[in-house]
Amino acid sequence: MTNKKHLCLTLLCLAFIQAITTGCNDTFDDSSMLTCRLIIQPQFPDDINGESLTDAAVCVRNISTRIEEYYPATDEIFLTPGLYDITYTAHYTLPNGVTSTLRGSIHSVQVTGDNTLLKLKTYSSIDTDDLIISEIFFTGTLQSSGNQYYGDDYIKLYNNTDHVIYADGLTLFESKFTTVNKYDYSPDIMDEAVTVHALYTIPGNGNEHPVQPGEYIMLADNGIDNRILNPNSFDLRHANFEWYDVSTKPSHVDIDSPEVPNLDKWYCYTLSFWTLHNRGFKTYGIARIPIDKETYLKDYLYQYDYTIVVPAGTFPMTGSAYRLPNSWIVDVVNCSVQSEFQWILTSPRLDMGWTHCGTIDHDKSRYFHSVRRKALYLRPDGTPVLQDTNNSTEDFNPMCIPSEIEEQGSAIDVNGTPCTSLTYDGILPKPRK
Amino acid sequence: MRSKLILALLPLAIMVQGEIKTDSVGILHRLTLYDDAISALPQLLYENAAFMPDAHPVSLGNLHGEYLYRYGFLSALDTDPDRGLRQYSLSAEAYIHTGVHTVWGNAAYINGRQINRQWCECADYNMVYPYVQATPSGGDLHREQYTFGGGWAGPVSNRFSLGATLGYEAGIYYRRIDPRPRNVTGNLRLSFGAVMHTAPLFDIGMSFGFNRYTQSSDILFLSEMGHDPIYHLTGLGTHYARFDGLGSNMNYTGYTFSGALQLKYRQAYAAVTCSRLTMRDIIPSLNKLPIASLWQNTLRTEAGWSHRTGIHSLGTVLHFEASRRHGTENIFGDPAASVYPQIAALEMFADNRQSASMSLLYAVGDENLQLCIYPSARIYHHSQVYRSPLRRSSLTRMNLGMRLRGDAISGLFAHRFTIEGNVYIPTSNTWLMPITDQEPNISLDNIYRYYHKAQSSALQTITVTWRSACRILNNYALAMEAGWHYGHSAANNANFNVVQFSFKLYF
Numbered sequence: 001m002t003n004k005k006h007l008c009l010t011l012l013c014l015a016f017i018q019a020i021t022t023g024c025n026d027t028f029d030d031s032s033m034l035t036c037r038l039i040i041q042p043q044f045p046d047d048i049n050g051e052s053l054t055d056a057a058v059c060v061r062n063i064s065t066r067i068e069e070y071y072p073a074t075d076e077i078f079l080t081p082g083l084y085d086i087t088y089t090a091h092y093t094l095p096n097g098v099t100s101t102l103r104g105s106i107h108s109v110q111v112t113g114d115n116t117l118l119k120l121k122t123y124s125s126i127d128t129d130d131l132i133i134s135e136i137f138f139t140g141t142l143q144s145s146g147n148q149y150y151g152d153d154y155i156k157l158y159n160n161t162d163h164v165i166y167a168d169g170l171t172l173f174e175s176k177f178t179t180v181n182k183y184d185y186s187p188d189i190m191d192e193a194v195t196v197h198a199l200y201t202i203p204g205n206g207n208e209h210p211v212q213p214g215e216y217i218m219l220a221d222n223g224i225d226n227r228i229l230n231p232n233s234f235d236l237r238h239a240n241f242e243w244y245d246v247s248t249k250p251s252h253v254d255i256d257s258p259e260v261p262n263l264d265k266w267y268c269y270t271l272s273f274w275t276l277h278n279r280g281f282k283t284y285g286i287a288r289i290p291i292d293k294e295t296y297l298k299d300y301l302y303q304y305d306y307t308i309v310v311p312a313g314t315f316p317m318t319g320s321a322y323r324l325p326n327s328w329i330v331d332v333v334n335c336s337v338q339s340e341f342q343w344i345l346t347s348p349r350l351d352m353g354w355t356h357c358g359t360i361d362h363d364k365s366r367y368f369h370s371v372r373r374k375a376l377y378l379r380p381d382g383t384p385v386l387q388d389t390n391n392s393t394e395d396f397n398p399m400c401i402p403s404e405i406e407e408q409g410s411a412i413d414v415n416g417t418p419c420t421s422l423t424y425d426g427i428l429p430k431p432r433k
Numbered sequence: 434m435r436s437k438l439i440l441a442l443l444p445l446a447i448m449v450q451g452e453i454k455t456d457s458v459g460i461l462h463r464l465t466l467y468d469d470a471i472s473a474l475p476q477l478l479y480e481n482a483a484f485m486p487d488a489h490p491v492s493l494g495n496l497h498g499e500y501l502y503r504y505g506f507l508s509a510l511d512t513d514p515d516r517g518l519r520q521y522s523l524s525a526e527a528y529i530h531t532g533v534h535t536v537w538g539n540a541a542y543i544n545g546r547q548i549n550r551q552w553c554e555c556a557d558y559n560m561v562y563p564y565v566q567a568t569p570s571g572g573d574l575h576r577e578q579y580t581f582g583g584g585w586a587g588p589v590s591n592r593f594s595l596g597a598t599l600g601y602e603a604g605i606y607y608r609r610i611d612p613r614p615r616n617v618t619g620n621l622r623l624s625f626g627a628v629m630h631t632a633p634l635f636d637i638g639m640s641f642g643f644n645r646y647t648q649s650s651d652i653l654f655l656s657e658m659g660h661d662p663i664y665h666l667t668g669l670g671t672h673y674a675r676f677d678g679l680g681s682n683m684n685y686t687g688y689t690f691s692g693a694l695q696l697k698y699r700q701a702y703a704a705v706t707c708s709r710l711t712m713r714d715i716i717p718s719l720n721k722l723p724i725a726s727l728w729q730n731t732l733r734t735e736a737g738w739s740h741r742t743g744i745h746s747l748g749t750v751l752h753f754e755a756s757r758r759h760g761t762e763n764i765f766g767d768p769a770a771s772v773y774p775q776i777a778a779l780e781m782f783a784d785n786r787q788s789a790s791m792s793l794l795y796a797v798g799d800e801n802l803q804l805c806i807y808p809s810a811r812i813y814h815h816s817q818v819y820r821s822p823l824r825r826s827s828l829t830r831m832n833l834g835m836r837l838r839g840d841a842i843s844g845l846f847a848h849r850f851t852i853e854g855n856v857y858i859p860t861s862n863t864w865l866m867p868i869t870d871q872e873p874n875i876s877l878d879n880i881y882r883y884y885h886k887a888q889s890s891a892l893q894t895i896t897v898t899w900r901s902a903c904r905i906l907n908n909y910a911l912a913m914e915a916g917w918h919y920g921h922s923a924a925n926n927a928n929f930n931v932v933q934f935s936f937k938l939y940f
Binding site: 063065067112142147182183308309310311337339342358359365367414 | 654656657658659660661662663671673674675676677678679717720721762764765766767768769771772776777779821822
């Protein structure tokens with residue numbers, strides 16, 4: 001009898017254990033996936049009637065997986081919970097018959113509840129009728145020893161219009177903040193201005209530096225033949241301007257090329273010399289500042305607070321930089337890398353996206369590459385018309401062979417392999433003359 | 434550390450030998466009897482330490498040095514992504530019946546190198562998968578492992594016996610060229626068991642186990658020209674794309690709780706063990722980001738019977754095992770002040786396995802000459818699912834095996850010869866994977882496709898081992914053992930070879 005009792009007790013325990021272990025679902029399939037409903041309400045500019053729009057579409061990009069999906073803008077969208085970048089595009093026809101594009105973009109939208117209502121502000125493409133940034137070469141080259149070479153970075157501007165534009169007074173700037181570290185800066189001025197810490201202006205009285213339609217001007221770090229210092233680099237003596245800094249550190253001095261005029265330095269944060277961020281974490285742009293240098297430096301200082309939270313604790317911080325009103329800005333390009341990207345440093349009105357060289361921090365494949373604006377088509381005279389939709393993700397070809405390397409046939413890697421290709425934008429082939 | 438370990442092993446061996454030498458059976462016969470066919474039949478029963486006095490009929494200890502070399506990809510049997518292994522080990526083990534009590538212990542040092550390990554920079558892949566750090570380069574991974582453990586079992590009254598075990602394993606895994614992973618692992622195991630003798634020859638046992646596993650995995654790059662991206666894999670060829678290249682370290686902390694019941698009546702027994710593992714994966718460099726977690730429930734049951742008459746022994750074991758591992762990825766909002774707020778958790782990965790097997794045993798012979806035959810059959814099902822975008826892999830295969838073991842004692846020598854053959858026969862498989870056109874997805878998909886093909890294709894393995902022991906003095910024996918394990922898979926005609934040499938001093 002005792003044995004029977006023990007046997008029953010044991011069997012009961014066994015059954016209980018089995019029930020615990022096998023009571024859950026065996027597996028799952030995608031039909032059981034939790035989904036959330038996203039409803040997008042685009043908000044149009046006052047002069048645009050929503051009913052006149054065509055081809056309205058929404059691109060939803062899951063930040064965790066980087067998978068992009070496209071939906072008609074009229075539908076509600078069912079998504080798995082997560083963080084998304086959402087871009088709205090639509091076309092409309094102006095009274096003169098020209099078709100233009102309406103765009104809106106919001107980054108980092110949390111879709112977690114049953115229903116998420118998203119009000120998305122849209123902007124029509126802005127024609128600034130001015131120069132645009134066509135290329136940024138910020139990564140630099142490598143010496144044959146494998147060490148980085150500083151000094152051959154450059155930015156090219158392009159006249160995308162059908163008339164002459166004077167470059168005089170155009171200011172090149174670099175953002176103070178980086179696209180890879182997001183803090184809640186207070187006060188938040190992003191809707192009105194860009195926070196900058198380097199400003200270099202093209203000198204001139206307004207009529208000294210004409211840029212013909214389809215012409216480039218180049219702003220370089222060192223307007224010298226860089227091949228003397230690094231055989232893997234190239235010649236920049238034909239640059240239109242260079243940025244030159246009088247260094248306060250004897251061990252780190254800048255090179256002042258006698259053959260290339262200097263930009264007028266308004267302000268720069270560094271006490272040595274300025275180079276473009278060679279991993280591409282900054283935002284670069286050009287602006288026309290309607291006031292003089294002294295007034296600007298006096299009246300447009302921006303002081304801000306933010307908080308750093310790290311495992312060691314929480315630290316309140318302060319900082320200062322200059323603010324550049326959005327209305328003065330002619331063109332801007334956000335740069336980052338996929339692995340580190342956290343935010344865009346400008347209002348979506350100026351730039352809705354970002355471009356890159358490399359995909360991770362310290363990416364060894366980034367050297368000898370630049371970002372180049374896409375060519376839409378060629379004019380009858382053979383000059384390209386470049387794409388400018390205020391979305392650097394769409395407008396730029398990332399990780400291209402720089403135009404100077406292509407034109408000079410210089411090295412494309414640390415081994416000194418010469419470049420044999422020639423393109424308008426890093427992709428579209430260009431015939432050699 | 435190595436010399437300290439060896440110095441620590443020697444006094445252990447001397448102390449243990451002092452206890453064992455009182456055993457009345459000669460060393461060569463103890464060597465044969467120690468893993469006697471009938472006693473070695475149950476597996477789950479001895480997870481209750483209180484049953485350990487039945488595990489071996491005699492006491493035995495050994496000092497052991499071994500070299501093992503594997504050439505070839507074991508993908509048909511294992512998912513640890515290496516292409517070979519070279520290692521040597523030094524160890525000491527002892528199992529002692531002393532009066533009514535039984536004690537046992539072991540210590541080991543292992544030093545080796547996994548050859549060309551790819552797409553996994555973490556250690557203990559089978560423990561932490563699918564959430565591992567990976568780089569496209571990979572390479573050889575050095576390993577050093579230290580193991581200590583021991584246990585006690587004995588009666589506390591006429592009706593009750595108790596037993597307990599304690600063990601700790603530590604490991605360090607590293608590479609000296611980029612990418613330079615440095616993985617430090619620790620594994621603490623505790624168990625406690627009790628047996629109630631309810632009636633003559635009828636025992637009921639219950640045991641509980643606890644296991645704490647930790648691993649810190651750091652990857653360092655020293656090249657000035659930059660480095661490969663680090664990917665955080667999430668199973669079946671997927672990776673957490675948002676954190677590609679971010680967070681060069683990962684900490685794993687896992688806890689396993691297990692409970693087991695055992696029944697034993699004369700020569701029949703049944704045992705069931707269930708365990709639950711929970712593990713959290715954290716990226717410390719991203720403000721301790723809890724990137725993922727997983728749980729695994731495992732059920733193992735075993736029932737067996739054996740009978741011995743004269744020189745004949747007969748036995749059978751039925752074994753069933755099921756495990757279910759689910760992985761959850763945490764979703765994070767936009768970081769503010771370097772802190773990623775968690776906004777959701779999605780259970781995305783499932784890995785379920787079931788296997789059932791039946792083994793028979795027939796042994797004939799006396800203490801000087803014995804032959805054992807172990808035929809076995811097993812069916813195994815393994816399915817993996819990644820939820821979105823949907824990926825699925827499942828396979829079922831049968832395994833038929835036969836093992837022959839012969840023992841002979843002649844004068845000063847004892848010999849053992851073992852030969853085992855296994856045939857794995859695939860019966861079904863499913864493979865569903867979305868088409869990808871960019872790295873690293875292409876490479877990862879190829880790896881998982883290779884695993885699937887290897888494990889769902891026919892496989893034949895053969896193992897041959899030979900051990901010869903020579904008695905020196907009265908209570909010592911010096912033994913040399915050599916083994917060869919060969920496998921041939923129909924997938925890509927891949928072969929692997931494992932050779933193994935060891936020297937043992939038994940006492």
